[in-house]
Amino acid sequence: MSEPLSSLQPDRLMQHMQALCKGIGARHACSPQERRAAEYVQIILRSVGVEQIAVQPFRSHTTLGAQMLPVLALAALATLTSAKTRLNRLRAAALSALSAFNLHGALSAKPPFFQPLIALGTSQNVIATIAPRSAIKRRVYLIGHLDSSKQRFLLPPALPELLKPLATLGIGALFLNALVQARRAFARKARRGLWDALLAALSLGALIAQLNDERQPFVEGANDNASAVSVLLGLAETLSLAPLEHTQVNFLFTGCAEVGGIGIARYLEQFQPPRFNSYFIAFEMVGSGNLCYVTKHGVTAFGEYAPDPDLLALARRAAVQHLQVAGREMLSLDELAVIVRMGYKGLCLAGYDQEGWLPHWHRAEDRLERIQAGALSRAAHFGYTLLQEIDRSAPAD
Template structure:
């Protein structure tokens, strides 16, 4: 990894809402939708690299990887296995046993997808090239701590499953899909043809719902997640000019978050040993609403909840107490973000997110996620609170 030591003091405060909104506009308005592995996601990385270079940060590590470009494969592939298993029931008891195994595997794969774990069958889907961009800003003195700041560059589709009427049932819906796959496995093993056919029909309806959800266009992603990328760019500028005394900071712009957290898994695959013991802080949709930390994530099923580690919670809470004007507190949120990959793999991690009064991030996976719906003051609050959190740790 490369050190960054060109510490030219910025002439303008890079953490103002106006400065951060300019970065978000360049991504969400000038570039627009940025699907994983598509040319526009690559253009976003080019903008990030060019902006970092203008700050005096010349050494930016690119970490390329292969990825699907939509999460529909993560749900559709298990259903294909399950439906294939149901068809095998016509081949007698060997087919029923094999079909039951496929149905059980399908339920397990759906659970993994809803839990933020690596998908074993990702390579079955058509592949595109995405990448992480990694910057390391070393401490000015003897390092005692390490922090990794995360923000993803890609955007998702406009999804009916995230409408106001349906998003409250996201976890229950995914759990029902898993239940259908598991029930199909059981029905095959016991050889109940009527039940197998009924479950098959229900699964076909489930596949149709997944396909319908995949028909939406990719969104601009101003809040999700140009807002967080903008904050990390502002923080990179600030920290490059004034490094922390005892804390090394990695700033990582991840690719392909929206299709299964592929970027952060790739980061951990290569650098996991170096980052064991680091604090991971994931910024998600911080461009609108009240800044909060996620005290408990539901995941995308009722069987896949996860939580930040106690040390990260204590760090954020100490910062919130020391800076009451930020009004940051912990919330339970229906989310599946990069903290899932970090926590499932045994690392420390916490997510900062902006929440509306209804407890949900604003315009999440909706075509209203446009630059005109960001709040500059929310961007500034997120960036300054993140910096205050780093300073709290650095003072230990």
């Protein structure tokens, strides 16, 4: 029998990375490759002695464009139909408000109202459970998504620092346009002017840029998010040999995270895990650069979200043993957005580069060759320390 922590060493974790990135390749939502990744996870879990394994199938859309393109098309239509008649202006106001609402949702990992119409693919979550040695006093859910994305130049742009102000401006402008058009509908005289031309140009530009993103290739997804899957497999092997005392650990290998966190949402909706004494920990892009526990997330000012304060305090305690790990705000949109929105306690562990951004986020260079084995191992060891802190904090009898 191997030592428990040997599964968290760089060479072992890189074996999983090799299998996912080169053996399987790009794993876009609802694809055969995403399904093969789910099968690989099940094979490894069984081989290390994990017995409680389940697969949850669900329907989903297959690309972010299926959600974004209708929203941006509505925005463009709203700016082009604000003609002189009252009916057209009211129609433009309604379309603008609807597009603003749905754009905000898309950039906050909320499903659109038309999601059932675009859910044309089948995906899956792989769910595994390792029971504690004694009575269950806490439940922890570790999350790593199986799918990878297309290369995208909007999320994030070449200058990531522009993402939040531009996205916030876009949502705000659409809401403002709804008010402007509604006011014009009841004004005696209202003419199209500079505001209409500017908003039309911005809306059409965003639509064209999104269409260009949809023409991009799918990326290998080494850091995003084969790195998290590898770390979770290492932790599963460790805990199968040495379970925690009072904490049940559940591993959620989710599908379709890159198209709006669909997998984690379906898990929470179907299984409704208890909120009391339950913690969710999402691993995001932990195979390169430095490691942090994220203190604030969001890609718009309207869609910011934060981790649970108690779990954040436990992460700070765990970081005492890992001086290279610290808390920081991140420009990110991840599965924690869904977890927080649905009323659960969670935290995200993420990697960041020298400039403070997620490394290789939605870029073609997100390949196995860019992975740092030491970063993987650091994330796995910190995750294990955090689990121990959570277990020690379990309420007394």
